[in-house]
Amino acid sequence: MPHLAEVLERNVAEIRGRIADAARRCGRNPSDVRLVGVTKYVTPEVAQALVATGVRDLGESRPQQLWAKAAAMAEEKVSWHLIGSLQRNKVRRTVEVAKLIHSLDSARLADAIHAEAVEAGRSVDALVEVNISGDATKHGVAPDAVRPLMAHVAGLDHLRVRGLMTMSHLEGGAEIARQDFAKLRELRDRLRVEMPPSIDLTELSMGMSDDFEQAVQEGATIVRVGSALFRGL
Numbered sequence: 001m002p003h004l005a006e007v008l009e010r011n012v013a014e015i016r017g018r019i020a021d022a023a024r025r026c027g028r029n030p031s032d033v034r035l036v037g038v039t040k041y042v043t044p045e046v047a048q049a050l051v052a053t054g055v056r057d058l059g060e061s062r063p064q065q066l067w068a069k070a071a072a073m074a075e076e077k078v079s080w081h082l083i084g085s086l087q088r089n090k091v092r093r094t095v096e097v098a099k100l101i102h103s104l105d106s107a108r109l110a111d112a113i114h115a116e117a118v119e120a121g122r123s124v125d126a127l128v129e130v131n132i133s134g135d136a137t138k139h140g141v142a143p144d145a146v147r148p149l150m151a152h153v154a155g156l157d158h159l160r161v162r163g164l165m166t167m168s169h170l171e172g173g174a175e176i177a178r179q180d181f182a183k184l185r186e187l188r189d190r191l192r193v194e195m196p197p198s199i200d201l202t203e204l205s206m207g208m209s210d211d212f213e214q215a216v217q218e219g220a221t222i223v224r225v226g227s228a229l230f231r232g233l
């Protein structure tokens with residue numbers, strides 16, 4: 001399907017260009033921002049075509065979809081990201097597949113992930129999801145609850161926190177989104193001073209199709225882009 005490849009190549013080039021421009025505008029290196037292609041809207045065939053354009057980090061929000069896509073694309077070299085919420089009964093299979101879990105939001109989930117990681121004989125990387133906008137419909141822990149959660153995780157040697165993740169206000173527009181992203185970065189900067197060195201807070205996963213440039217300007221190291229990649233298909 002030449003049309004598919006062409007559209008995806010054009011979209012990926014456009015989005016990478018906008019990420020790079022946003023990074024340069026604030027003196028950041030564009031290569032410090034990773035594009036995670038969110039494939040929850042598309043079939044494994046389309047996801048495969050996206051990988052062919054060079055996007056090798058893919059995200060799914062539902063664990064079952066993550067497992068199914070990873071199985072369908074087992075031949076591809078893909079780093080899988082779970083970006084949506086994770087129930088404890090889905091931890092085992094997710095730990096087998098995901099390179100990074102963006103949705104760590106409770107001590108109980110941390111314990112469950114840690115237990116599977118110990119069982120599998122490896123370490124699992126995760127981001128703490130923060131409900132920075134205070135929106136009741138959003139997942140994630142309240143900013144005040146991040147510290148105690150991290151203190152708990154610091155005692156789990158097979159679960160490595162790598163940073164924070166958030167979703168901005170859905171309805172607020174780009175300016176509100178930018179304020180949310182700034183708040184997440186400021187929270188990260190405060191925590192960095194307080195947390196033991198075993199807690200790594202390098203990554204900030206924030207920004208989606210409508211606000212990834214604002215996220216990059218506020219320090220995102222990972223942007224999660226879905227619909228903008230598939231525009232015109």
Ligand SMILES: *Cc1c(COP(=O)(O)O)cnc(C)c1O
Pocket residue numbers: 038040061083084167207208209210224225226227228
């Ligand atoms: C769906 C989703 C995205 C991508 O959203 P788009 O607006 O389509 O880019 C990013 N992050 C999370 C957590 C999502 O669920």
